[in-house]
Amino acid sequence: MSQPAGLPRWIYLPAAVGVLFVALPLVAIAAKVQWPQFFSLITSESSRTALLLSLRTAAASTTLCLLLGVPMALVLARSEGWLVRLVRPFVLLPLVLPPVVGGIALLYTFGRLGLIGQYLDAAGIRIAFSTTAVVLAQTFVSLPFLVIALEGAARSAGDRYEMVATTLGARPTTVWWRVSLPLLAPGLVSGAVLAFARALGEFGATLTFAGSRQGVTRTLPLEIYLERESDADAAVALSLLLVAVGAVVVLAVGVGRLRDE
Amino acid sequence: MSELRLRAVVADRGVDLEFSVAAGEVVAILGPNGAGKSTTLHVIAGLLRPDDGLVHVGNKVLSDTATGIFVPAHARRVGLLLQDPLLFPHLSVAANVAFAPRSRGRGRRVARQAAAHWLKQVDAAELADRRPRQLSGGQAQRVAIARALAAEPDVMLLDEPLAGLDVAAAAAIRKLLRGVLAGNGRSALMVTHDLLDVLTLADRVLVLESGHIVESGPAATVVAVPRSHFAARLAGVNVVSGTLDDGGVVRADRGARWYGRPAGDTPPQRGQPTIAVFAPAAVAVYRDPPHGSPRNTVAVTVAEIDTRASGIRIRADQQPDGAPGLAADITTDAAAELQLAPGEQVYFSVKAQEITLHPA
Amino acid sequence: MFAAASLKSSFTEIGERFKTDNPGTSVAFSFAGSSDLVTELTNGATADVFASADTKNMDKATQAGLLAGEPVNFASNTLVIAVAAGDPKKIGSFADLNRPGLSVVVCAPQVPCGAATQRVEDATGIRLNPVSEESSVTDVLNKITSGQADAGLVYVTDARGAGDKVTTVPFPEAAGAVNTYPIAVLKRSANSEVAHKFVDLVTGEAGQKILAQAGFAKP
Numbered sequence: 145m146s147q148p149a150g151l152p153r154w155i156y157l158p159a160a161v162g163v164l165f166v167a168l169p170l171v172a173i174a175a176k177v178q179w180p181q182f183f184s185l186i187t188s189e190s191s192r193t194a195l196l197l198s199l200r201t202a203a204a205s206t207t208l209c210l211l212l213g214v215p216m217a218l219v220l221a222r223s224e225g226w227l228v229r230l231v232r233p234f235v236l237l238p239l240v241l242p243p244v245v246g247g248i249a250l251l252y253t254f255g256r257l258g259l260i261g262q263y264l265d266a267a268g269i270r271i272a273f274s275t276t277a278v279v280l281a282q283t284f285v286s287l288p289f290l291v292i293a294l295e296g297a298a299r300s301a302g303d304r305y306e307m308v309a310t311t312l313g314a315r316p317t318t319v320w321w322r323v324s325l326p327l328l329a330p331g332l333v334s335g336a337v338l339a340f341a342r343a344l345g346e347f348g349a350t351l352t353f354a355g356s357r358q359g360v361t362r363t364l365p366l367e368i369y370l371e372r373e374s375d376a377d378a379a380v381a382l383s384l385l386l387v388a389v390g391a392v393v394v395l396a397v398g399v400g401r402l403r404d405e
Numbered sequence: 406m407s408e409l410r411l412r413a414v415v416a417d418r419g420v421d422l423e424f425s426v427a428a429g430e431v432v433a434i435l436g437p438n439g440a441g442k443s444t445t446l447h448v449i450a451g452l453l454r455p456d457d458g459l460v461h462v463g464n465k466v467l468s469d470t471a472t473g474i475f476v477p478a479h480a481r482r483v484g485l486l487l488q489d490p491l492l493f494p495h496l497s498v499a500a501n502v503a504f505a506p507r508s509r510g511r512g513r514r515v516a517r518q519a520a521a522h523w524l525k526q527v528d529a530a531e532l533a534d535r536r537p538r539q540l541s542g543g544q545a546q547r548v549a550i551a552r553a554l555a556a557e558p559d560v561m562l563l564d565e566p567l568a569g570l571d572v573a574a575a576a577a578i579r580k581l582l583r584g585v586l587a588g589n590g591r592s593a594l595m596v597t598h599d600l601l602d603v604l605t606l607a608d609r610v611l612v613l614e615s616g617h618i619v620e621s622g623p624a625a626t627v628v629a630v631p632r633s634h635f636a637a638r639l640a641g642v643n644v645v646s647g648t649l650d651d652g653g654v655v656r657a658d659r660g661a662r663w664y665g666r667p668a669g670d671t672p673p674q675r676g677q678p679t680i681a682v683f684a685p686a687a688v689a690v691y692r693d694p695p696h697g698s699p700r701n702t703v704a705v706t707v708a709e710i711d712t713r714a715s716g717i718r719i720r721a722d723q724q725p726d727g728a729p730g731l732a733a734d735i736t737t738d739a740a741a742e743l744q745l746a747p748g749e750q751v752y753f754s755v756k757a758q759e760i761t762l763h764p765a
Numbered sequence: 766m767f768a769a770a771s772l773k774s775s776f777t778e779i780g781e782r783f784k785t786d787n788p789g790t791s792v793a794f795s796f797a798g799s800s801d802l803v804t805e806l807t808n809g810a811t812a813d814v815f816a817s818a819d820t821k822n823m824d825k826a827t828q829a830g831l832l833a834g835e836p837v838n839f840a841s842n843t844l845v846i847a848v849a850a851g852d853p854k855k856i857g858s859f860a861d862l863n864r865p866g867l868s869v870v871v872c873a874p875q876v877p878c879g880a881a882t883q884r885v886e887d888a889t890g891i892r893l894n895p896v897s898e899e900s901s902v903t904d905v906l907n908k909i910t911s912g913q914a915d916a917g918l919v920y921v922t923d924a925r926g927a928g929d930k931v932t933t934v935p936f937p938e939a940a941g942a943v944n945t946y947p948i949a950v951l952k953r954s955a956n957s958e959v960a961h962k963f964v965d966l967v968t969g970e971a972g973q974k975i976l977a978q979a980g981f982a983k984p
Contacts, residue, residue, distance in 0.1 A: 312505040313479055314504070371875065
């Protein structure tokens with residue numbers, strides 16, 4: 145087996161340890177599953193509802209992340225002003241906040257008595273305990289992932305292609321759709337995958353802000369948390385399901401990237 | 406017909422200049438790094454707002470700080486060609502060239518035809534379906550030229566377009582530019598460091614130093630009788646500055662005297678600033694002070710020794726007034742005999758017949 | 766000392782009393798959901814005593830062979846309706862919880878307080894329509910105190926612990942769904958003698974008084 149140039153042999157040891165550290169717990173889950181009951185456990189009504197809800201809300205929040213995050217990332221990457229530099233740490237804050245704290249913050253903003261929530265409530269718009277709340281919670285925690293992935297790509301791409309496009313007569317909007325976005329496509333895809341994966345696994349903020357109700361707000365992670373209380377086998381089976389779904393998403397994108405190269 | 410008129414003051418780049426380019430004219434901009442050449446191009450293209458000044462193309466006002474007019478870059482019909490072709494990596498060659506017509510709202514078919522036309526003009530029709538990453542440097546620059554021309558600009562700006570190419574590719578592109586650069590009444594402005602570009606492509610030359618124009622004139626004149634330090638260095642011509650004295654003598658700094666023949670067409674006037682111009686090939690190099698007919702002899706310290714196609718060029722230290730050091734071209738055999746090294750003192754000697762005197 | 770979350774304040778107090786009564790001993794508590802505690806114990810955690818919020822989880826512990834002896838019932842907890850302080854929505858009975866436009870929060874059936882809620886629903890025939898089914902009583906209470914929900918079903922002890930942030934509305938049907946709290950010494954305990962002393966304190970007069978003050982009823 146030929147070695148990549150420049151890597152000392154001992155590097156493989158900590159690398160292998162790291163891989164094992166991540167892989168073994170997943171293998172352990174698979175080992176703990178009661179395989180005869182596996183299929184019935186994951187196709188029960190509550191499981192199916194939770195899975196579909198998770199997929200729907202994660203897709204919705206990834207879309208929302210794209211709509212908001214792409215402009216954010218580009219503004220952050222291209223602006224030099226002090227205001228932008230000030231805003232940047234706030235955008236990344238949800239990364240370091242425990243998701244539960246994020247949920248509490250969302251509650252105080254959009255909840256019935258919240259900063260904005262109270263006006264929404266008066267207008268008849270109820271966000272708390274709704275599927276919308278789930279999407280908001282997921283978006284809150286996933287947005288920084290997308291912004292970071294994209295900002296890095298935008299920064300290294302630079303703005304020289306946009307400059308050339310401008311001198312060729314393209315208006316700013318045309319430059320955006322025909323040059324900036326296509327050049328960002330790889331970063332966009334990996335950012336969206338990260339955001340989707342994060343949204344799929346989101347738990348703390350959802351529990352605190354959206355509550356837990358089958359079909360409405362009980363996403364797969366919340367369903368696992370609940371099943372844990374009474375049916376450990378169901379919890380394990382559902383955990384494996386969540387791992388499998390996440391793996392499919394990540395692999396699908398990974399294969400796509402390899403194909404591009 | 407599109408004459409370009411520019412006046413620009415950009416305070417934080419230290420740029421303050423004014424010039425014009427006639428329709429159909431190619432002007433080369435020379436100057437050391439940081440002189441403000443790229444800044445000038447950016448102001449014309451609309452990518453940079455000057456603190457004060459105006460840009461007129463033909464009878465269109467592109468920007469005027471006095472009236473507040475500022476036409477955005479995308480509406481200016483100013484083409485930009487850089488050292489890096491910057492072809493859009495996600496589009497094919499044909500789509501790249503078709504970019505400008507498509508951005509202007511032309512239909513897909515019309516744009517495709519325009520792309521095919523311009524690719525043919527630059528002799529790159531067979532590259533149409535390739536991707537930019539499959540092209541060599543020369544091919545990419547060829548496509549970039551087609552793309553810029555497809556935008557039908559009134560003014561073409563080039564920023565060292567041949568600098569990244571090897572000699573053969575550069576020669577091919579140079580030939581191409583000769584054919585297409587200033588067609589259609591377009592004016593063109595080219596920043597370059599290459600004498601060959603100046604000689605083959607430029608009608609006029611502007612020399613920029615520290616944000617100001619220090620020399621301006623027809624390309625042939627500037628190259629033959631450069632009046633700015635940078636042009637002298639680039640053209641490889643020796644220039645000594647001083648004042649014209651009695652007897653056709655130029656008194657340079659520190660009293661050195663240079664005898665020469667006054668230029669026929671524009672002779673210098675007595676008492677006026679004058680330059681003595683002579684070719685490096687006219688300079689003889691001696692280890693000891695020579696005795697003989699040459700009346701122009703000066704002691705210099707060797708700074709650089711370079712090989713040339715025709716022999717060896719010995720360049721002396723910078724002249725006291727900041728002008729580039731004098732250069733002497735000698736044969737390889739002669740250089741071997743002299744066994745010179747940087748730092749040694751030698752004597753440069755030039756026949757008065759070989760020196761022409763011009764007004765500064 | 767593994768104890769159900771609802772026992773936090775009363776057991777902490779009992780623990781203090783235990784330390785004064787038995788100088789030189791130290792008591793360390795681990796408060797969590799009863800089901801979590803059983804899972805930890807079956808996966809090898811070491812503790813001396815286990816107090817559960819219902820008999821179902823204690824049965825699981827028994828089946829797993831974790832107990833040193835028989836569990837003893839030491840308290841019981843009843844459900845009560847908790848509403849915002851002052852009862853602005855005028856909720857007076859269990860049936861009122863089904864009023865349209867009310868946001869009601871309950872525990873999920875998988876946890877003890879939720880199981881009790883379901884028993885009340887079964888007994889009364891009234892099916893609630895909650896906006897959320899929480900996995901812990903604390904979460905239910907929080908949703909009421911923070912104003913997100915109008916009403917919820919919690920334990921008497923939790924409501925009392927929240928003080929004047931909530932108003933409690935007792936309802937007669939709660940008597941049909943009482944959760945009995947058992948306590949037992951664990952086989953794996955290294956200080957079996959001290960552990961038994963603690964259990965005695967809990968079931969003894971002093972412990973029972975403290976529990977009663979918190980709102981627990983006799984087992």
